[in-house]
Amino acid sequence: MTAVWSRIVRSVRRYPVTAVVFVLVLLTSVGGLVARVVARTATLDAVPLSPFRVFAVTTGVVALVLTLVGVVVLVGASERLMGGRRTVLAFVVTTVVGTGLGALTALVDQDGRQVGSLLLGRATSFDPWTALVGTIVTASAFAGPLWRRRIRVNAVAVVAALLLYAGHASDLYAALATAAGWLLGDLLRRGPARLGWTRSSHRETRVLLGTVVLVSAVGPVIALVSRARVGLLAPLAAVVGTGPVTPVHGCRADSASGECLRGLLAYRATDPWTLVLAVAPLLVLLVAGLGLFRGSRFAVWLAVVVDVVLAVAAAVTYGLLPAGAAALHGAENRFVVTVSVIASVVVPLATALVLVLLRRSFTVLPARRRVVTFAVVVLVALVVVTTVVLVTAASTRETVADPLRLVVAALGPLSPVVFWDRLASLDPALRFVLGAAGPVLWLVVAGAAVRPTGAVEPDADADGLRESRLRARTLLEAAGGDTFGWMTTWQGNAYWFSDDGRAGVAFRRNGRVAVTVGGPFGWPDARDAAMVDFARWCDDNGWTAVFYGIGTEAAGTLTAQGWETLPVAEDADLDPRTWTTSGKKKQDVRTAVNKADREGITALWSSWQDLPPATVRQIEAISEEWVSERELPEMGFTLGGIDEMRDPAVRTLVALDPEGTVLAVTSWLPSHRAGRVVGWTLDVMRRTNAAPNGVMEFLVASAAQRMRDDGVERLSLSAAPLAQSAEGAPAAEGVQDLLDLVGGVLEPVYGFRSLLRFKAKFGPELHPLVLAYPDPVALPAIGVAVVRAYLPDLSLRQAVALVRGRS
Known part of the structure; x- marks a missing residue:
């Protein structure tokens, strides 16, 4: 008991504003209930609690508990992000703006029942959630790109759904407080203004669109069970909720009256059976939304079909009611009703259009x-x-x-x-x-x-290559591969295996060019023959085989047959069993390690599945921040990301400060020989903007020490794509110029050449990697295929903009 009380005291001291708001909500809600019982009043309006009414919850015990949880989570997070003073300011300003501007709508509702009542209903009570939502949206300006976007998208989606479908006054207050919080946060946050919408990773795009679709499915349900449904999208809820079982008086197929339209807008699901029948189409949207979280392309088209059907249904329903708008109440309401009906058609269509435009972010194809x-x-x-x-x-x-x-x-x-x-x-x-x-x-x-x-069970064979991928994985673990070995197990690769099954090749095809992911993998004595056989197989299919990122020794088999090569990267590796931080060239590494020791920074070596949940969330946020700072889509091919880090065979090495905050993270791919791990290859490197200098050097040095203790033979710092330390490499009929151009264009964005200089700090051995090709005539197509392998989602507009910037 003493320990629990001590934790409560520490939390109150750390978050005093949250504690005060919590107490005010609890006391005013209980006090309001007591006052209502004593005074025998039906509403809080008759209870003299102002100005504390903004803290009071009057709709029941469950609502009070949920509000108190909201205070702890939302106000607590806000206080952590922007401090106590800014939290108080945000709480007050967003409440005043939200309720103040919302109250002005009464001026529009001049006769007490016209336009204002249609849009807002007759609810006038204040709601603590107005301040809670406004405060957390204000605090989102102080969060990283990942959580800033998530907070704002979720807040806007939920508030918009309540306003558009239910349309109560409290929903309007919350919407205005959200807008005020967005602007206030940008004003309070110091630093350059963030204009526009920052780029998000495919994973984050899936999360955001999945959230929007789920909210669009829940919105009509909210309207159907609401006592006063007067939002702009109320007609859409009526389309879903009514039917032959629940006819609306005055509606006929050939004509209609104002009574019909009023009946549609007033319809409410009053029993469980009617509600089940009403929300059946929305369950399809719910399934589609869950599928979007998993990156399902099928879920995209399913949601598009449902949204289009709902839009057509709304258009058909209200298009056959030409007399409705004119007959409803009077001419003052004609504009409101028209806008409401149009919104019920346009909103689903707009959602469908966004899904179609962003469909490339959903790469998981069903079997x-x-x-x-x-x-x-x-x-x-x-x-x-x-x-x-x-x-x-x-x-x-x-x-x-x-x-x-x-x-x-x-x-x-x-x-x-x-x-x-x-x-x-x-x-x-x-x-x-x-x-x-x-x-x-x-x-x-x-x-x-x-x-x-994949809404419940994700498709284990998303691209139809599960069997081939498992076969490649088994062969890699038993016999090994080259520098790119484990990258051959990634999604997006196709596979070829030799007739005897002792070697294989992973490749990506663009047009008539098949670009390999490194050289063959499998038993060493079968790899040279596999290169020749794979090239012959590609030729039989009308494709040009290109071996990308292979060593010069392996390329000798091809050059002996008349193939040509050009350098594309350099592999940097070292033997952790003999590597030390001594020597003048490694001064920066020693300094970074000593600094980390003084500041209490530690390195955590783990698989993704064994990482603490808090650490996982921070890594995802760091990765999203990294992606948002780039002007290009995420690169793939030989560059991994969060999805590749989730492989149980991959290891993550995380730099943590004494409070457990993630400063930087790296991922390491295994290399096998005879069934055991003999090496690790560096893949992902991410760090926060607040991380101290030298944190990456500390992580690599920590990895070397860990591998030395484990008896690992090889630590590869991997190859920086399209970057070489040697200058003056001979041109090869323009493809070298193209790759140099691409490397130069990507350098400000991804820093491959800077990465090569970073790796030189560890004194590694450099091994040139080359691109081997059979026919110079195919060089233009080969250059395009390599670029497409790294940037499959690169649009023509982005390519032109980057080339212009380079020139």
């Missing part, structure tokens, strides 16, 4: 069998549902004149405009089948989409 299974299940369900509807219609006493309209009604969201004018005369059994058919079909679609989207 063909899963797509076929999905299509078969959906087709069978469609046939069964249609058959049941038609059979039920044929079995009723009254003959249905147009059975095709029944089929349309069975397809889901379009059903609200199909049979409302005939519902009274339809048989009860047919009405039930009509109401259940669409939701059942959508539920089947959602269930069938789980596997191809």
Whole structure:
């Protein structure tokens, strides 16, 4: 008990503003409840708690608990990011701006029931979440690129969903506080202004778009259960929520009245069964959103289809109600209703458009069998549902004149405009089948989409090469490979294996050029023959084989057959068993190690799976910050990232300060021989902007010491792509000029040549790596293929801009 109390006291001292807000929320909420009981008032408006009403929670015990948790998490994080004084300022300013500007809408609502009531409802109570959201958005300006973007996107998505679908006054206050916090944070943060949207990694793009899709699925549910649904997207929720089971009075397929539109906007799901039927199409969006988190391309197209269907459904529903806007209340509301209906069509279409434009960030393709299974299940369900509807219609006493309209009604969201004018005369059994058919079909679609989207179980064979990749991995572990050996196991590579299975080649094909990932891997005595056989296999397929990043000794097999080579990089390695920090050339390394020892910086060697969760989150944030500072997409091919670090065979080496804060991280790829690890190759290098100088030197020196203790034979600092220490390398019909140009263009962005100079501090041995090619005529295509291997997502606009900058 004493230990717990001590921790509470330390937390209060560390976060005093959070503690004060927590106490105020608790006391005012309890006090308000007591005052209401004593005064027997129905609302907080009659209780004299001002100006403390902004802290009071009046909607129940669960809401109070959630608000208190929000105070601890959001205000606590804000106080940690920007300090106590700025937190108080943000809390006050965003509350005043949010509630103040929100209150001005009452001036628009001049008669108490017109435009303002449509947009905001009649709720006037203050909400603590206004201040909480405004404060954390303000603090996001002081976070790194990863968490700044996540905080803002999630805050805007949630606030926008509440405002657009529910539209209560408290939702407007929170939206205004969010905007105020965004601006205030940028004003309070010192440093250069951050204009525009910083680049994000593919992983982060998936997280952000997945969040948006999930919120778009939850928004209509919020509206359907809300007591007062008056947001701009309320018509979209009505399209999803109503149907033949729950007809709206006054709506017919050929004409409508203001009563129909008012009924649509006022519709509310009042029982669990109706709610289940209403949200069935949204479950498909939920599955798609979860698939987006996993990078599923199938999930992209699934979400696009659902959003387009919902937009068309809204357009069809309200397009057939021409008299609605004019008849609703009066001319004052015509503009509001028009904007609301247009928004219900445009928002889903805009979401679909963004997903299409950013589809390249979703690289996980489902196995063909899963797509076929999905299509078969959906087709069978469609046939069964249609058959049941038609059979039920044929079995009723009254003959249905147009059975095709029944089929349309069975397809889901379009059903609200199909049979409302005939519902009274339809048989009860047919009405039930009509109401259940669409939701059942959508539920089947959602269930069938789980596997191809990877929403629950990620596809272990995303690119259809799982068996080949496992075969390559087994061969590497048993017999080994060259410098790029373990990189051959990465996603994106295709594979070729010799007839006897003793050697293999990993490659990436662009057009008619197959660029290898280093040389062959497998048993040493089978590699030379594998090079010749692979080149012959490529020629039989009409491709040009190019061996990229192989050693000069291995290239000798090809040059003896008339191939030509040109240098592309240099491998830097050392023997950790004999390496020391002594010597004049290693002065910088010794200084970095001594400085780290004095400051209490430690190095943690671990697999990704064994890292503490807090460390993992920090590494992801550092990586995202690194990506956001680049003007180009993430490079691949022989350069790894977070996804490659997750391989259980890969090791991470993390620099931690005494408080456990991650300063820098490196990853190391294993090299095998005869089934055991004999070397490690440096891959990922990331550091925070606040990390002290020399932290990378400290990590590499720590890795060498660790490997010396483990008896490892080789530590490779890897090869800096398109960078060489030797000058004056002979040109080769323009491809060398192209690679030099690309290397020069990428140098300010990725610093490959600076990286080569960094590696020289450790006194390694340098081994030239070359590109071997059979035909000079193919050199232009070879240069393009190599660039595309590193930058598959490079757009023409980015390429032109970078070349212009270089020139």
